[in-house]
Amino acid sequence: MRPSHLLLAVLVAAVWGVNFTVIDIGLDHFPPLLFSALRFLAAALPAVFLVGRPKVAWKWIVAVGLVLGVAKFGLVFVGMDAGMPAGLSSLVLQIQAVFTAVIAAAVLGERPSRIQALGMLVALGGIGVAAVDEGTSGPLGAFLMVIGAAAAWGVSNVLTRKASPPDALNFMVWVSTVPVLPLLALSLLTEGPAEDLAALRALDWQGTGTILFVAWVSTVFGFGAWGWLLRRHPASTVAPFSLLVPVFGMSSAALFLGESVTPLRWCAAALLVGGVALTTLTPARRSTVSAATATVTVTADEGEPVAVPALLRPRP
Numbered sequence: 001m002r003p004s005h006l007l008l009a010v011l012v013a014a015v016w017g018v019n020f021t022v023i024d025i026g027l028d029h030f031p032p033l034l035f036s037a038l039r040f041l042a043a044a045l046p047a048v049f050l051v052g053r054p055k056v057a058w059k060w061i062v063a064v065g066l067v068l069g070v071a072k073f074g075l076v077f078v079g080m081d082a083g084m085p086a087g088l089s090s091l092v093l094q095i096q097a098v099f100t101a102v103i104a105a106a107v108l109g110e111r112p113s114r115i116q117a118l119g120m121l122v123a124l125g126g127i128g129v130a131a132v133d134e135g136t137s138g139p140l141g142a143f144l145m146v147i148g149a150a151a152a153w154g155v156s157n158v159l160t161r162k163a164s165p166p167d168a169l170n171f172m173v174w175v176s177t178v179p180v181l182p183l184l185a186l187s188l189l190t191e192g193p194a195e196d197l198a199a200l201r202a203l204d205w206q207g208t209g210t211i212l213f214v215a216w217v218s219t220v221f222g223f224g225a226w227g228w229l230l231r232r233h234p235a236s237t238v239a240p241f242s243l244l245v246p247v248f249g250m251s252s253a254a255l256f257l258g259e260s261v262t263p264l265r266w267c268a269a270a271l272l273v274g275g276v277a278l279t280t281l282t283p284a285r286r287s288t289v290s291a292a293t294a295t296v297t298v299t300a301d302e303g304e305p306v307a308v309p310a311l312l313r314p315r316p
Contacts, residue, residue: 024086040069083139087257088143133262
């Protein structure tokens with residue numbers, strides 16, 4: 001990989017890690033479900049008019065849009081609003097790799113290897129340590145919401161794997177159109193029109209900046225750059241950079257939000273990142289799919305999937 005390409009991969013991981021800190025700041029300006037809806041609205045417009053028509057069946061766009069956009073991001077935003085720290089969120093979401101592997105084994109018949117199974121156990125150990133740490137210092141319910149978001153992310157990975165979109169950016173932009181109305185409806189029902197209107201009336205440059213960063217920098221730039229790298233390098237070369245996301249996430253949260261990183265949290269980070277590396281970077285055993293023609297889902301942000309040649313085990 002050229003030095004410029006390597007720097008781009010690190011930049012994308014940094015953007016996706018810092019994105020959690022930006023979300024935390026944005027939640028000071030918007031109710032969580034409204035914020036998530038505005039994020040997808042900004043990501044879809046005007047990009048949807050520039051990327052061309054969808055290149056996969058609408059059933060996959062709608063399914064991924066609901067599971068990834070409404071369930072996964074809805075739970076992340078609500079969980080963080082309920083007190084889940086930004087840095088810890090960036091770390092805990094990596095357990096999606098375990099959910100992806102388990103769901104893929106059940107649905108796609110892709111049996112995990114022994115090393116992958118070991119990686120899952122190590123990653124689950126990291127989640128256990130993080131739960132102990134958060135249970136003594138923060139709301140456990142918010143922690144569980146982010147775990148639920150990771151499970152939804154795993155489902156969306158398998159759906160994306162089945163969809164096999166030929167153009168990842170085109171797919172993600174069209175997927176972004178789906179969650180807007182469901183999230184707005186949920187916001188009106190649970191957060192209330194008065195709170196939503198108050199947030200929109202109080203919109204300032206900082207609130208606008210968080211929406212634009214989460215939508216355009218994290219989603220459009222990050223996703224486009226990651227897909228560009230995957231078209232030029234083997235997935236096994238690019239995907240490991242995604243393990244830097246929680247490093248940047250925890251560091252930026254500590255720097256800009258003053259979040260403390262306890263010894264238990266460092267232990268959880270080591271276990272989770274190590275376990276995810278084993279789970280993700282080890283080829284799965286496929287009983288019905290040819291390794292030469294299959295595609296897998298590799299994701300590296302707080303949530304965007306990329307279909308690439310099957311060099312890695314599926315994951316967000």
